[in-house]
Amino acid sequence: MRVRTVFNRILGLDGTAVVGVVFTGDEAVVTVRRVAKVHRCPCGCRVPGRYDRSVRRWRHVDACGMKMWLEAEVARIWCPDCERVRTEDVPWARPGARHSQAFEDTVAWLATRMDKTSLAQLMRCSWEAVDRIVGRVVVERLDDSRLNNLVRIGVDEISYLRGHRYLTVVVDHDTGRVVWVGKGHGVETLEEFYRELGFLRRKKLKAVTMDASSAYISATRTMAAQAVICIDPFHVIKWTNEALDAAFRNSAIPTLKAQMKQARTNAPWRKARFALRAGRQKLRQEHHKILKVIRAERTELHKVYLLKEELRDLFQIIDPGQADSYLRDWVQRAAGSGSSAFRSLAQKIVRHADGIIAAVELGLSNSRSEGVNTKIRVIQRRGYGHPKAQSLATMIYLCCSGIQISLPTQR
Structure with missing residues (x-):
């Protein structure tokens, strides 16, 4: 069997024929040519003639420990659609x-599983080449249809x-995929997403979950006024725990102070804080004893602790149809609790009451986004950080937007 026939079968490139093979040291240069006679512009336009021609090389997947290069003669053509000379x-x-x-x-598939430095060493190319390759693959595979429906x-x-450098990440609740990533976390950033979405697609939005960011709320009300804003229940409980912490710090508990002095550690205080902040289902017997001490002394x-638990019930056991009246009653009791921290919390919840009620009625939260954020943290740790926003955004699209990369051996 001739060498050209062997390499035709090894490479398996559609529309390509092997013309010759040259071995130089630890490299193999395979000369190939296009089977088609008509030239094609990258835009898709077919052109019969050419402007000029030159010989170029492309790095191919290594074989038998040797670097593989493809060499071919390529033409520059005048494209009538692009109205300029193109390769x-x-x-x-x-x-x-x-x-x-x-x-x-191959590089893109490996980039979803290892850091770029190790990948560059494995593939025997530069880190910069890996970064550019990932960018090209994402641009090719990232379809605008991801913003439909x-x-x-x-x-x-x-x-x-x-230094407070942020990305804004938009996730589709129905698929769990990232549909858009933008630099910054201000009003302009989210408005840029809505502009890219377009008027007709914006009108299809029914609900947008978020924390109580004034920037995100303002952008959504301006660009997608028909969409219901849902405030994430996790952040509401976080506000409540912060108010409870303030009340806890202002309340001296003699029994716990004596335990801490005897043990000479902060363990009793930490246990008390956990007992107050955690949900009932997570408490052990020792935590219930601490709550008894707090209730007695x-x-x-203890009163504001019960208020915290009652607010948790809003998202767990209260019927969505009764959520509005339940929250209004809770706000009145929190305002009259005697705790300045809970009075401030009650005012904050009143300002975002519509979004909180909407989250309960629709059964939505930012859990999808938080899950994606966890994956992004893994991407950051695997890559030992990403100093540029565009580099991290590209990796987020590659790993979290549903892009499917197949290895050459899987085709």
Whole structure:
């Protein structure tokens, strides 16, 4: 069997024929040519003639420990659609790339599972080449159709660098996939997403979950006024725990102070704080004993603890049809509790009451977004951080937007 026939079968490139093979040291240069006679522009336009031609090389997947290169003669053509001279499209590589499509797909698949430095060492290329390859694959595979048929979305922020550098991440509640990533977490950032979504697709939005960010609320009310804003229950409980912490710090409990002095540690205080903040289902016998001490020695603190538990019930056991009246009654009792922290909390909840009630009635939260944020943290740790927002955004799209990458051996 001739060498050209062997490499034709090994490479398996559609629309391509092997012309010759040259071995130089630890490298193999495979000369190939297009089977089609008509030149094709990257835009898809077919052109019979050419402007000029030159010889180029593309890095291919290694074989038998040898670096593999594809070499071919390519033409520059005048594209009537683009109205300029462009390099013709070749079947074995993406437009503008100096790596074969099989090489780039392998790199992209590995990038979802390892850091780019190790990946560059494995594939024997530069870190910069890996970064550019991931960007090209994402641009090719990221389809605008991901923004179609969005009905319920979650909006959240995540930091990518010290100094309060954030990305805004939009997640589809129905699929759990990331549909958009933008730099920043202000009004302009979310408005940019709504503008990219377009008027007709914005009108299909029915609910948007978020924390109580004034920027996100303002952008949503301006650009998608028909969508119901749902305030994430997790953040509401977080506000309540912060108010409970303030009440806890202002309340001295003699029995717990004596236990701490005897043990010479902060363990009793930590146990008391856990007993107050945690839900009933997480408490052990020792925590119930602490609550008995608090109820006996500081009734004001125990009173606001009960208020916290009653607010948790709003999201867990209260019938959604009764959520409005239940929350209004809770606000009145919190305002009259005697705790300044809970009076401030009651005022805050009143300001966001509509969004809280909507979250209960629709059964929505930002859990989808929080789950995606956990995956993003894994991406950041695996890559040892991403100093540039665009680099992290590209990796988020690659790993969390539903892009499917197949290895050359899986085709």
